Amino acid sequence: MTNSVHVLRPALWLAGRAGWLVLAVLVTGATVARAALPEPIAQALREAGVPPSAASLYVREVGREQPLLAHRATTPMNPASTMKIVTTLVGLDVLGPAYTWQTTFASNGRLQGGVLSGALYVKGSGDPKLTSESLQAIVTALRARGIREINGDLVIDRSRFAKAVHDPAAFDGLPLRPYNVGPDALLFNFKSVGFRFAPLPDGTVRVITDGASPDGLSIVNTLRTTSGTCPQDWRSRMAPNFDDRGNAVTATFAGIYATDCGERDWYISLYDHTGLFAAMFARLWRDAGGTWTGVAREGALPRNARVLHTHISPPLATMVTDINKFSNNVMARQLLLTIDAELSKRPAQAKRAGRSIRDWAKARGFDLPDLVIENGSGLSRIERISAQSLAGMLEYGLTSPFASDFLSSLPLAATDGTLAKRFVNQLAEGNAYLKTGTLTGVKALAGYLLLPDGRRMLFVGIVNHGNAEAAQKALDSAVDWVYLTEAAKLKALTR
Incomplete structure (x- = not known):
């Protein structure tokens, strides 16, 4: 990467923040690491009802040993x-940015006259x-191979x-939420079905699936519109009910829907991994003019099976952008397991x-003694x-051959991803x-601050407290403090 695209010209940046620089000189000016929190950050934490003992902050210029700020920086959080x-x-280091995943379709059955006699693995x-x-x-590719009819089972090998x-309910008791989906060697559609709702002029609500509907999915819709603003609990007000009877799933919506909600999507984890893949395969295969007479089950791919088609995923560099910019949990879980398998x-x-x-990490020359990983998603x-x-991980990311892929995967302040409306x-x-992090009782922000003179700062801020949600302003204040401190130093040097 080159810094010229992202770095402001110092003179313009300083002139535009003149009033802020006066404050910077008053409240900053330190050139060594601070153990105590700077007052602007401490004040923001007080306003959030968070004690300093619940926060951890570390700021250091890339390439330097001495941090600008280190507050409880070695405490596991x-x-x-x-x-x-x-x-x-x-993942980028072990697998490489160009790494792809392959999904193999194969059979040891006879293919004759458009009929595959045997299982499709x-x-x-x-x-x-x-x-x-x-x-x-x-x-489409399988049909192009001349297969019209599959007289055998759909056998899924997930041994990778x-x-x-x-247990999708273990984390927060919400098993239907897509973020609670577990990893799988044949994860499909994030194991979720999307429903789209739109109010109509006659007081009814249109309910359709987002894209093709899985085979066996029925929608019972008696929704009526209501006036008023769109409430936060708009989903529960639709009185949803989901009945899974194996090969058939019924989604019922029998409540009300505020017209002010407009058109909205709701993604729900209704099926198990095998069920969703099989139901969507059945639907798309039938729509393509094919027939399938078997059932879906698990099994191992035989060594003598011949490959009929191999689907190749987008490269890892693309995947990490989705994971970081939009904080996709199930994709992060998939990547962690892929790393371990490799x-x-x-x-x-x-x-x-x-x-x-x-x-x-030890092989790369640094230690992570405090690292505890359960699923890699946070x-x-x-x-x-x-x-x-x-x-330390962030600094390694900037010195690696894949630095540009990693940097561009992070949300850019006030521009995209989870930071599109922040800063x-x-x-x-x-x-x-900066990558964001939010859980009940946790607020975090970590990444890179690009300074006007081309220098880059490593920034990590983590709050673990019951009032963590209110501490976002404190983390943002810490980011501002870094810019103000460095601007004050730059101004002093240019006098």
């Missing part, structure tokens, strides 16, 4: 989604983004990942990944890392790449 920094950095490799569009292309029990050369296990990553109550360790008209706007 719950990082929430900033843990994705670790997962995506290690599907072997997944953990593709984080195998979607309906992907499956449509796969169906070791079998593991996943390093261990065995069916992937998340519980082994933490040790694998610590070993990886959607966890036990994951831990210190601010200083996370900053607007602030010093960081367009000049900070």
